[in-house]
Amino acid sequence: MKIITDEKCTGYSRFGHPERPARITATIERLKNQNEISIEWITPAKISDEQILRAHTPEMLARLKIPQDFDSDTPFFENISEFARASVAAAIDATNLARNGENIFSLMRPPGHHATREKSMGFCYLNNIAVAVLEALATGTKKIAVFDFDVHHGNGTEDILLNREGATFFSVHQFPAYPGTGEKSVGKNCFNYPVAPSAPRETYLATLARALGDLKNFQPDLIAVSAGFDAYARDPLAQGTLLAEDFHWLGQELRLLKIPFFSLLEGGYSRELPELVLAYLKGVE
Numbered sequence: 001m002k003i004i005t006d007e008k009c010t011g012y013s014r015f016g017h018p019e020r021p022a023r024i025t026a027t028i029e030r031l032k033n034q035n036e037i038s039i040e041w042i043t044p045a046k047i048s049d050e051q052i053l054r055a056h057t058p059e060m061l062a063r064l065k066i067p068q069d070f071d072s073d074t075p076f077f078e079n080i081s082e083f084a085r086a087s088v089a090a091a092i093d094a095t096n097l098a099r100n101g102e103n104i105f106s107l108m109r110p111p112g113h114h115a116t117r118e119k120s121m122g123f124c125y126l127n128n129i130a131v132a133v134l135e136a137l138a139t140g141t142k143k144i145a146v147f148d149f150d151v152h153h154g155n156g157t158e159d160i161l162l163n164r165e166g167a168t169f170f171s172v173h174q175f176p177a178y179p180g181t182g183e184k185s186v187g188k189n190c191f192n193y194p195v196a197p198s199a200p201r202e203t204y205l206a207t208l209a210r211a212l213g214d215l216k217n218f219q220p221d222l223i224a225v226s227a228g229f230d231a232y233a234r235d236p237l238a239q240g241t242l243l244a245e246d247f248h249w250l251g252q253e254l255r256l257l258k259i260p261f262f263s264l265l266e267g268g269y270s271r272e273l274p275e276l277v278l279a280y281l282k283g284v285e
């Protein structure tokens with residue numbers, strides 16, 4: 001399998017912020033010190049404004065260079081525009097590799113699924129997966145589904161893909177929780193599967209299985225996975241109840257759909273993130 005990463009993505013941080021560089025460095029180290037799956041490491045290519053502007057307004061792209069925090073948990077950093085662009089570039093590369101039949105995971109930061117068409121928020125600056133979906137649709141893919149298993153609702157992805165021809169969004173997440181959206185399905189193509197805080201693990205797994213079943217019925221040509229690992233029972237940011245083996249199961253279920261797919265790292269803030277990613281990748285492989 002191929003993993004897209006770039007150590008440069010660890011080049012920004014704010015003390016005490018949960019979305020920290022160690023999420024990536026520790027995961028790379030774990031994946032390099034195992035021999036259960038063989039990994040080819042690649043770095044992201046470049047991305048054009050045109051590709052980003054399919055998902056975002058020009059004002060939002062310009063805002064990334066203005067040195068002011070976006071909200072209380074989304075700080076401004078020097079060069080955050082470049083970090084965000086590299087993460088989106090990795091998503092586009094993942095799209096193309098998946099369409100060529102490759103097994104592919106993007107291990108980058110910042111994450112993206114909270115970034116709306118016009119606003120950076122929730123640790124997210126640009127919406128990596130939404131840009132990738134719109135790139136796929138603009139370059140020949142007819143039907144693409146997003147499967148978002150981050151414990152938080154992918155409000156930004158929903159905002160950008162709402163009623164978009166050819167795209168369907170499936171999000172399984174805790175509700176109520178940040179960012180407060182995702183209680184019900186909206187529009188023609190955004191399907192939300194809320195799970196109550198601290199719901200039993202069996203309930204969480206059954207909800208994931210139901211969403212995957214609905215996704216399969218949509219019969220997409222390509223699946224884009226927002227892979228967040230913060231529904232893990234010991235994650236500090238939410239009250240999910242999943243275990244490492246459940247992320248392995250998710251990887252397996254996606255593989256068994258026999259539809260090309262790629263995964264992008266979204267959240268996941270526990271110290272066990274590297275083990276959770278490895279478990280997922282073993283399922284995907």
Ligand SMILES: [Zn+2]
Binds near residue numbers: 150151152228267
């Ligand atoms: Zn999250």
